[in-house]
Amino acid sequence: MTALFRFVGALALGLMVTFAGQAQTPFAPAIVVNDDVVTFYDLEQRRALYRAFGMPPAILEDQVVADLTDEALMRQESRRIGILVGERELQAGYNAFAQQRGLSGDQLTAQLTRAGIDPGTLRDQIEAQLGWRDAMQARFTSRARPNERDIEEAMMIDATGISREVLLAEIAIPYAERGEARTNELITQIYEDVRNGGDFRAAAREFSRAQTARNGGEIGWVATGDLPGPMRAEIDLIDAGGVTRPIPITRGVSLLAVLDERRVPTRNSGLVTISYVRATFPIDGGEAAARTAATEARRRLDGCADMTARADEFGPGSGRFGPEPLSSVNPALFSVLATAQLGQISQPVRIGDSISLIALCSRDVSLDADQRQQVQNQIFADRVSAFADGYLQELRRDAVIDVR
Template identity: 35%
Template sequence: MIENVKRSFRVLALALAAALGGTVAAEAQNPFSTAILVNNSAITYYDIEQRALFLEALGAPGNRQELAVDQLIDERLKLQAGASFGLELEEESLELAVAQFAESRNLTAAELRDALAQRGIAASTLNDFVKAGVTWREVVQGRFRARATPSDADVDAALSLGRGSTQESVRLSEIAMPFEERGEEATRELAERLSNQLNGRGDFAAAAREYSRSNNAAEGGSLGWLEVGSLPPAIATQILALSPGEVTLPIEIPDGLSILKLHEVRVDSRTAPPELTVAYGQLVIPLPNPVSQTALREAEERAVAVQRELDDCLSLSARVPDFGPGSGRVKPVLPSQLPGDLRQVIDRLDPGETDVVRTADAVRVVMLCDRASNIAPEQREQVRTQLLNQRLNSLSEGYLQELKRNAVVVRQ
C-alpha cells in the first residue's frame, strides 16, 4: 500500500503541474513541498493528494483534484477567520464532531478512520476537514446570528403564507454606472456620494434616471421582486443587512459599480395559509375638529410619553381610564379585519412593542399583545430555523467571497 501511495504522489505532482501552472521537477520528488500559499499559509502537494483521495472516498463528482484545491483554499481562509476571532477547536470538541460526521454515514469514528486508512487517507486529513467546517460554523454564528435571527413577526409572516419551506424575496431598484463614461476614479467618487445621500432619504428613482445606464433607468431603476437565493452571495449579504428604504454601498459589477435600494421584504409561500389572529391594545387621544397644529403636537407628545411607560398589555390596560373612547384591549381578530393603516402597524410589531398612529380623529398608542394560530409550537420553531439557516447561508457565502477577494493566493 505504501508503494501505491508513493506512486499516486508522483502521478498527482505531474497532474498538478498543469493545474497550478508551474514546473514540478522538484515537487514531484517531494510531495510535502508547498503547492499554494494562502495569506502565507501553506498547502502542500500532500494536502491536495490526501483531499483528492478523501473526496473520492466520499463519492464526490467531477475533477477531484481541482475540487481539492478549491476546498483547501477556502478552508485556509475559514481557519484564518476563526483565528482572528480567537477560536481554537479543542481536542474533545474535534472528536465529537468527527463522531457526528461518522454517524451521519452510519459508522463509528473508528470504523470511518479504518475505512479511510485502507484507501491511504491519513486520520489528519479527516480531522482537518471536520475542523474547518466546525470552525467556520462558529465564525458565521458569532458574526451573523444576531443579524440573521428571525423575529416573531418574520415567523408569523412565513406561517401566514403557510409553507414548510420558505423563500425570502426582496423588491429592489438599482443605479448602474459604467467606468467607461466618467473613468474609474470619478465613478467611484460619484457612487460613494450617491450611496451616502440616498441612504434612507433622497429620491432614488430620480437619481437612477439621471445616473444609471441600465435598461431599467427610465423606470427609476426598478428590478421588481427577486428571490434572495437567486442573488450573488456578495450582493445578498449587503441586502440582508439593510432595512427597507436603505441602500447598499457601491457594489463591484463587470466594468462598473452598482448601488441597490431595498424597498420591501416578503416571505413567499406555495400552500394555503393557516388561520392567524392578533390581539392588541390601544390608548386613544381624541383630536378636536377642526384640529389645530398645537392640539396635534400636544397629543403626539402625550402619546410618545405614555409609550415609553408601557411594558406590556397589562400596563396598557391600567392606563385605559386616562384616555378616550375606544381605549383598551381588543379581542383577537384576523389581520384582514383590521383597517389598512392599523394593519400595517400591527404587521411590523412584535408582541409587547408599541407604535404611535395618527388617524383622522385621534392619535393612538397601539401595542401588539399576541399573535396566535393553529400552528403547533414545534412547527413555528421549524420555520424559524429554516429562515435562520437561509439567512446564515447567504451571509456565510458573502463573507467567504469577501475573504477570497482580500486574500493573497500564490500558486508555486
Template identity: 30%
Template sequence: MMGAATNGQACRRGSGKLRAIVLGSALLLASAITLPPLTSPAVAQSVYTAVLVNDVPISNYDISARSALLRLQGASSSQAASRAEDELIDEALQRAEARRLGISVTQAELDQALQTIASRSGLSVSQLGQALGQRGVDLATLRDSIEAQILWDQVIRARFQATVRVDEQDVLAALDSRSSDEGGSELTTTEYTLREVVFIVPEGSGANTREQRRREATAFRSRFESCAAGISAARQLNGVVVQAESRRFSSDLSPELDEMLQETPVGRLTPPEDDTEGVVMFAVCNKRDVRSDAEARRDVESELRNEEGRLLSRGYLRDLRASATILRPNN
C-alpha cells in the first residue's frame, strides 16, 4: 500500500514532454495575438529557393512566414529575417536527423501541443489560427515550428538520455546557492515512524468475510493506545500480520496518505482501508519535523540535467551544421 501511494505521487510530479515546448510558445503568443491586425497590405511575391540544406529547399516564402512569427513573438524586424533563416536551416537538419533515427511526431502530439497553446491563450485552435492570420501568420507556420521542437526533443532524449550525468558537487553547490538566495530558509518535512497492521482476508473470500475483518480491525483500532502495547497485542490475533517498522517522509507520500497520518495521533492507528491482502491500518509510532532538502534537491538535479541537455543539444547541432552542405542558389 505504501509503495502504491509513493508511485502515485511520482506520477503526479511527471509533466508531459510537451510542456516546456508549448508553454514557451504560449507565453510568447498570449499577449501578441490580442493586438490589432497589421495594416500594411499583403504584397505578392514570387517564390524561389533561398537556401538548400543537403538538397532540402527552404523558400523565400518559408523565411518570410517564419519572420512574421518571430516578429509576433517579439523579435525586431531587423533580426527576424536572419533568425528565421537560421531557425529553418537548423530545423531542416533536425528533421533529417530524426528521420535517420526513425523518430517521428504523431498527429495527436501536434494537435495536443496546439490545443495547449490555444487554451493557455483562452482560445480554441480555430480561433488561434484566425488570430494569427490577422497578424499575417499562418497556423501551419506555428505547427511546423512546434513539430521541429518536438522532434528535436525526442532526438536529444534518444541520443543523450543515458549519458547525461549530474555531478554531486554541482548539486551541493547549487543547493548552497539556493539557500543563500532564499536567506537561509530551510525546508522541513515530517518523518513518520510506522508499523503496518494487516487483517488478512484470504484470496477468494466473499464480501461478508471482508466486512467481518473490517469490523474486527475497527474494534481493535479503538483499543489501540500505544505502539508498545498495541503491536504486541496485534501479534496475538489470528490472521493479523504486523510489518517491520519503517520510516517515511511526508514529501515521499501521496497527499491523501500524508494528511491521514498527520491527523492520526502518535500511538494510534489510522482508519482501516481495503487492500489486496486484506484490511490495512498504520500505527503511527512517532512523527517529527526534520530539515529536508529532498524537494529542492530534485529541482536542482532537474535544472542541471536540463542545462546539460541544452549544452549537448547545441554541440550536436553544431556538428550537424559542420557536416552539412548549405547553399544559397541566388547569392
C-alpha cells in the first residue's frame, strides 16, 4: 500500500510539473484564433520588434495582440482561397522593407539578430500581409477596377482640390550615439514631455542631430503629399501644434511637430483647362447695395451663354475668360471655380473691390497614358484597401478568439 501510494504521488507530482512547465513554455498558446495558435514566443518577439521600431509603450501591447490576431485571420483567408506566398516574393518584400530603412536585407537581419529579435517574426508579418494583399485582389478585383469615368472624376477631384501644407519641425536622433534601445527610450521620453507641454524647439536644440537642430528643428513648409508614407500617416493624424509618435528613419528615429498649416491649390490643377464667365458689381455705392444688385441679376441670368451675351451690362472685369489652365486662375477665383458645377451661376462673392457672379462654362482634364495609368492604379489600390478593411472586420466578428 505504501509503495502504491508513493507511486501515485510521484505520478501526480510528475503531472503537475509537466503541466506547469507547459504553462510557462514560450511555445504554449497565448492566443487561439479559430484553429490557429499564437504562442507566447510570438508575442514576445513582436513586442521586441515594435520596441526596436520605436512604438510608444502606451500602445505597444494592444497593437501586438491586435496585429498577431489579424495576421492569423489573414493567413486563414489566404489559405482558404489557395494563395501561397513563395520564398522569392517573401524575400522581395523583406528586402523592400529593409530598403525603406536604408538597409539591405542582410543588414536588417544582422541588426535584428544583434537586438535579440528573431528575423522570422518580421518575415511572418510580411508573409501574412503579402498573402492578404493577393487574396483581397483576387476577391475584389472585379469590383475595384475603375472605368474611364471613374478615372476622370478622380482626377478632377484631385486637380480641383486643395492640398495641405504644414510647417514642420524635427527631432532626429541616430542610433549610433546611444544604441538602439537607449535611443528609443529617449525619443519616447521626449514625446511624452512634449505632449505634456514641453518645448519641442528646446528639445530639438538639445537632442536632435539633424542640421535643423540649431533652428529649433524647423524644416519649413512641406506638402503632406510629398512626405514618405510613414511620416504622412502620422502627420495626417495631427493638427497644428501637435507632435507625431516616434517614427523610424534610416539608422535612427525621429519626431515631427506641426508648427502651422495652410491649404493651397493642388499642383495637379495644371492638368485641368477651364473657361468661365464673370459679372462684377462695383462696391462704390456700398457693399450691401452691390450684393443686392448681384442677387437680383442672378435671378434673371440663365447660365454661361446669357452672362456672356450681357457682359457689357456689368462692371469692369466682366466677360468670358479661357480656355486656360486652372492653375493660372487668379487665386481669389480658384476656390469658386474649383468647386463649381458646370453651367451654374455662383452665389454673390466678394473678390477685390467688387461683388462677382461666376459661372463655369467648360472644364477638361488632360492626361497622358502614364498619368492615366497612375490614377487607375491608385483608385484600384484604394478600393481594394477599403474592401479589405471591411472584410477583415467581418472575419474578426465571426472568429472565435481566445486570448489566454
